[in-house]
Amino acid sequence: MTQQPFTRPGAVDLSALSRPAGSGPADGAPAAGGGAYSVVLDETNIQAELESSLTAPVVLVVYSPNQAPDSVRMAADLEVLADELAGRILLAKLDVDASPQLAQALQLPGVPLMALVVQGRMMPVLQDAPPMEELRALLNQALQQLATQGVTGRHQPRTQGAVPVGEDEEYVDPRYAPAQEALAAGDLAGAVAEYQQLVDANPADAEAAGGLAMARLLLRTADIDTAAARAAGADRPDDVDAQTLVADLDMLGGHVEDAFTRLVELVRRTSGAERDQARTHLLGLFAAVGNEDPRVLKGRQQLASALF
Secondary structure, three states, X not given: OOOOOXXXXXXXXXXXXXXXXXXXXXXXXXXXOOOOOEEEOOOOOHHHHHHHHHOOOEEXXXXXXXXXXXXXXXXXXXXXXXXXXOOOOEEEEEEOOOOHHHHHHHOOOOOOEEEEEEOOEEEEEEOOOOOHHHHHHHHHHHHHHHHHOOOOOOOOXXXXXXXXXXXXXXXXXXXXXXXXXXXXXXXXXXXXXXXXXXXXXXXXXXXXXXXXXXXXXXXXOOOOOHHXXXXXXXXXXXXXXXXXXXXXXXXXXXXXXXXXXXXXXXXXXXXXXXXXXXXXXXHHHHHHHOOXXXXXXXXXXXXXXXXX
């Protein structure tokens, strides 16, 4: 599976798309999304729907019944997950068979495609159609990372049957608001403190634990000279401090599996207090990514093998 780090490449450019007045979906295309938080893109709504990512993330799924039948199943799975997330994402569905002009305007790399659109910027995430559980883990990880950056808005439901938050109101879970506000203000130490209070009050709060782990990672790397840190890691392969710092940098760069592998191998090579330090640091990175992520499940298996 191809996965990209959640960075922010260029904004979505729709300048090449002509939108004739009164145009609608292509023949045979559905008029609306089937779920409460999904919508079918066409020439008349694409600009507004992608711009809604300024409030909360939009997940774009590109599918084709003719070219990639399995992509239709992925679109249906994402629709279910969008409803589960209750507005934390809006699923924007694009059938390239029905709307080839839209696909051309977006300069899409192929089908299937899943992309995350945040604040008007599109980030390709997948170019295959994994099972629903893998999609769920990936979305949870992405939302967790975005929450640490203060992206916590919610979309209004697009069909009846779901209770809206309010016409002009952005939903923020009050439990996490102080930590998210601290992150948005660049107060990383404050965010760590706020998340720590949540974890102390409820150790089973996975979202708070993940936020705490990510906030700690951001704090550890805030003023790091990246080139010097990587050079030290290359020069001192058994130095726990040097290796854990490089693992942090790998995480921030989206190289999650590289970070896990680095620390698993460090656990294999060390013993005593140094081994425990490496193990504990790796467990923190697992928490930052999320326990349901398949890479974490694989990493835990590798850690168990290294320990025993």
